[in-house]
Amino acid sequence: MARPNEEVEALLQEYADLIAITGGDAFKVRAYEKAARAIGGHPADVSRLDADGLRDIPNVGRSIAEKVMEYLRTGTVTAVEERRAKIPAGVRELITIPTLGPKKAMRLYQDLHISSVSELAAAIEADALHDLKGFGEKTQENLLHGIDLMQQAGGRIPLHLALDTAEEIVSELSGVSGCRRCTHAGSLRRMKETIGDIDVLVAAQRSAPFMDALAALPSAAEVIAHGTKKTSIRTTKGVQVDLRVLPPESWGAGLQYFTGSKAHNIRTRTMAVRQGLKLSEYGLFDVDSGESVASRSEEEVYARLGLPWIPPTLREDRGEIEAALRGELPDLVTERNIRGDLHTHTDLTDGLAPLEEMVAAAAERGYAYYAITDHAPRLYMQRMTDEKALAQRERIRALDGTRHGMRLLHGTELNIGPEGDVDWPEEFLAGFDICVASLHSHFDLGRKEMTARLVRACENPHVNVLGHPTTRLIGKRKGVDADWDEVFAVCARTGTALEINAQPDRLDLCDEDILRAKEHGAKFAVNTDAHSVLHLAQLRYGIGTAQRGWLTPDDVINTWPLRSLRRFLRKGASA
DNA sequence: GCCGTTTTCGGCCCGACTGTTTTCAGTCG
Numbered sequence: 052m053a054r055p056n057e058e059v060e061a062l063l064q065e066y067a068d069l070i071a072i073t074g075g076d077a078f079k080v081r082a083y084e085k086a087a088r089a090i091g092g093h094p095a096d097v098s099r100l101d102a103d104g105l106r107d108i109p110n111v112g113r114s115i116a117e118k119v120m121e122y123l124r125t126g127t128v129t130a131v132e133e134r135r136a137k138i139p140a141g142v143r144e145l146i147t148i149p150t151l152g153p154k155k156a157m158r159l160y161q162d163l164h165i166s167s168v169s170e171l172a173a174a175i176e177a178d179a180l181h182d183l184k185g186f187g188e189k190t191q192e193n194l195l196h197g198i199d200l201m202q203q204a205g206g207r208i209p210l211h212l213a214l215d216t217a218e219e220i221v222s223e224l225s226g227v228s229g230c231r232r233c234t235h236a237g238s239l240r241r242m243k244e245t246i247g248d249i250d251v252l253v254a255a256q257r258s259a260p261f262m263d264a265l266a267a268l269p270s271a272a273e274v275i276a277h278g279t280k281k282t283s284i285r286t287t288k289g290v291q292v293d294l295r296v297l298p299p300e301s302w303g304a305g306l307q308y309f310t311g312s313k314a315h316n317i318r319t320r321t322m323a324v325r326q327g328l329k330l331s332e333y334g335l336f337d338v339d340s341g342e343s344v345a346s347r348s349e350e351e352v353y354a355r356l357g358l359p360w361i362p363p364t365l366r367e368d369r370g371e372i373e374a375a376l377r378g379e380l381p382d383l384v385t386e387r388n389i390r391g392d393l394h395t396h397t398d399l400t401d402g403l404a405p406l407e408e409m410v411a412a413a414a415e416r417g418y419a420y421y422a423i424t425d426h427a428p429r430l431y432m433q434r435m436t437d438e439k440a441l442a443q444r445e446r447i448r449a450l451d452g453t454r455h456g457m458r459l460l461h462g463t464e465l466n467i468g469p470e471g472d473v474d475w476p477e478e479f480l481a482g483f484d485i486c487v488a489s490l491h492s493h494f495d496l497g498r499k500e501m502t503a504r505l506v507r508a509c510e511n512p513h514v515n516v517l518g519h520p521t522t523r524l525i526g527k528r529k530g531v532d533a534d535w536d537e538v539f540a541v542c543a544r545t546g547t548a549l550e551i552n553a554q555p556d557r558l559d560l561c562d563e564d565i566l567r568a569k570e571h572g573a574k575f576a577v578n579t580d581a582h583s584v585l586h587l588a589q590l591r592y593g594i595g596t597a598q599r600g601w602l603t604p605d606d607v608i609n610t611w612p613l614r615s616l617r618r619f620l621r622k623g624a625s626a
Numbered sequence: 627g628c629c630g631t632t633t634t635c636g637g638c639c640c641g642a643c644t645g646t647t648t649t650c651a652g653t654c655g
Contacts, residue, residue, distance in 0.1 A: 078638060082627035112628045150644090152653050187646055401639085401655095432639040432655070491655060492642075 055098035059119055060091030062131060068143050069134040071153035085110040090119070092403040092583030098123050109403075141167035149197040149527055155185060172198050201526060207245035208290055209525060210592055211555035214239060216290055217249045220268070224294075227264050229255045231299045236309035240363045242595025244525060244558045248291035250309050258296035265294045301333045303348035308332035314368035322356050364598035369566070383598045384577070386591055388610040391420035394464065394487050394518060394550065394578035395587075399443055400426040400433040403583040406446055412584040414454035420613050423447060424462035424487050427474035437479065444482070458613055460484035464518055469493045471507025473514065480513035485620055487550065489518030494531050501533040509538070509547040515620050516576050517542065519552040519559040527556070535564060536571065543572040546622045548608050551577045551600075553593025554586075565600025574619070575607050
C-alpha cells in the first residue's frame with residue numbers, strides 16, 4: 052500500500068539528518084525534511100509515479116524527484132550513500148536522544164569518537180565529557196535521562212509498526228495452500244501501545260509449508276528457530292515474529308492461549324483447574340478422562356469455563372473475569388461507532404492536505420460530521436491569524452453538507468498557556484463550533500501549577516476537548532506531572548471531554564488513565580489529530596486504546612448523533 | 627533544495643527556553 056512512500060520518507064529524512072550532522076545548509080535540511088513529510092503523507096503510491104508526478108507533490112522539485120526515481124529504480128541513492136560513508140550509523144542514532152541534536156552529536160563524534168548511544172552513556176558515566184564545550188553537568192544529566200527514557204521502551208516496537216508487519220505476514224501466509232485460519236495474537240491483538248514480538252497463528256493440517264513460507268519471506272533477515280511446531284524470524288526492521296501452526300480443531304484454544312495476557316491466562320487456567328479441567332493451547336481437557344471438551348473456537352472455550360467471550364482488548368486481568376461472571380462486560384466502542392473526527396488539521400497550518408481533500412477523505416469514511424481544528428496563533432510557527440481563521444470558516448460553511456451530507460464543524464486547537472489561559476479573546480472563541488485545547492509548551496511545571504493550569508483550561512466555557520492531555524510521546528517523553536484525579540474530576544464537572552489521541556506515538560490518554568477518568572464520570576473523544584489524509588485511518592489505534600480503557604459508545608462524544616454532540620459542546624450554556 | 631515569481635535569485639514557520647555562553651548556540655514545538 053503506502054509502503055514505498057514510507058520507505059522514501061525514511062530515506063529522505065535520513066539524508067536530511069546526515070546533512071544536518073555533517074554541517075550542511077540548514078535550509079537544505081529543511082527542504083529534505085519537508086519533502087520527506089510530504090511524500091509520507093501523500094495518498095498516491097510514489098512507486099507508480101513518474102518524474103512529473105513526483106514533482107506535483109508539494110516540496111518535491113527536480114533534485115529530489117531524481118533521487119526518488121533513482122531509489123525506486125536501483126534501491127539506493129548515490130548521494131545518500133556518500134553521506135552515509137562519512138559518519139558511522141550510530142552517530143545518527145545519537146540524535147534520537149531527546150535534547151541531543153545534530154551539532155552536539157557531531158561534536159561528540161569528532162572530539163571523542165562516540166558513535167553510539169551506549170558509548171555515550173559509558174562516556175558520561177566515566178566523566179569523559181568533562182572538558183567538552185557545551186556539555187556541562189546539567190546537559191549530561193539530561194542526556195542520561197533521555198537515554199533512560201529510550202531504554203525503557205527497550206526493544207519494544209510501536210503498535211502501528213507491529214500491526215503493519217503482522218498484517219503483511221498474515222496476508223502472505225493466508226495465501227499458502229492448506230491454510231484454514233490465520234491471524235495475529237499476543238499483545239498485538241490486545242492492542243497494547245508497544246509490542247515485544249509478534250505472534251502469528253495458523254490453523255492447518257500440515258505445518259511445514261507455513262514454517263517454510265515464513266522463513267523464506269523477503270523481509271526475514273534472520274531465522275532464529277525453524278521447527279515443526281514453531282518458527283521464529285527477525286525481520287529486516289528488527290522485529291521478532293513467532294509463528295505457531297495448530298491443528299484446526301485446536302484453533303480456539305490456541306488463539307485464547309496465545310492472546311494472553313499472562314495474568315488473564317493464569318485466571319482462566321485456574322478456573323479450569325477448579326472445574327477438574329486443564330487448559331492448554333491445544334484445548335480444554337477433562338483431567339480424569341483426558342478428553343477434549345472444548346477447543347474449536349474461543350467462544351466454546353470461554354463458554355465451557357462459564358464465561359462469555361471476552362474481547363481481546365480487555366484480557367489484562369483488570370476485572371474482566373469478574374465483570375464477565377456478573378454478565379457486565381462493557382459493550383465496547385468500535386471503529387464503526389465513530390461518527391466523526393473532532394481534531395484534524397489542514398495545510399492552513401501544519402497539515403499537508405488542503406481543506407477540500409481532508410473533507411473529501413473524511414466523507415469517504417462515512418462520517419456524519421467532521422471538525423477542522425487548525426492551530427491557533429500562539430503556536431507562532433504556524434502563523435495563524437484572525438483573518439485566516441475567519442476565511443477558513445467561510446470556506447467550511449460553503450462546503451458544509453456538500454459531501455455525502457457530512458456536516459462540518461469549524462474548530463481550532465488552542466494552546467494552553469502556563470497560567471491556563473488560551474489564544475484569542477472570549478468573543479472570538481465563541482465563533483468556533485468546537486475548541487480543542489492542548490499543551491504545547493512549559494511541560495516542566497510543578498504538579499501544583501500544572502494541575503491549576505489544566506483545571507483553568509477546562510473551566511473555560513469555550514474549551515470542549517483537552518487534546519493529548521498528558522502530552523507524552525511513547526519512548527521519547529514522559530507525560531507532564533499533574534494531579535490527574537483532580538483534572539479528570541474537573542473534566543467531568545465542566546463537560547470537557549478528554550481526548551484519546553490516536554497518533555500511534557501518543558495514544559494519549561493511555562488505557563490506565565482512561566480507566567481512572569471514567570471512574571470520575573468524564574467523557575472522551577477519540578480523535579486522529581490527522582495532519583494528512585492518510586492519518587484519518589489511524590483512528591483504529593485510538594479505538595484499541597479506548598477499548599483497553601473499557602469505553603462504550605456512551606462514553607465517547609464522537610459516537611453521538613450531531614444533535615447530542617452540539618448539546619455537549621455548549622458546556623451547559625443554554626444558548 | 628524548493629518555491630514563486632520581480633522568470634533568476636532571495637527567502638525559506640518564528641519564538642521560547644535551556645544551559646552555559648560572557649553574548650549565544652542548540653533544541654524544540
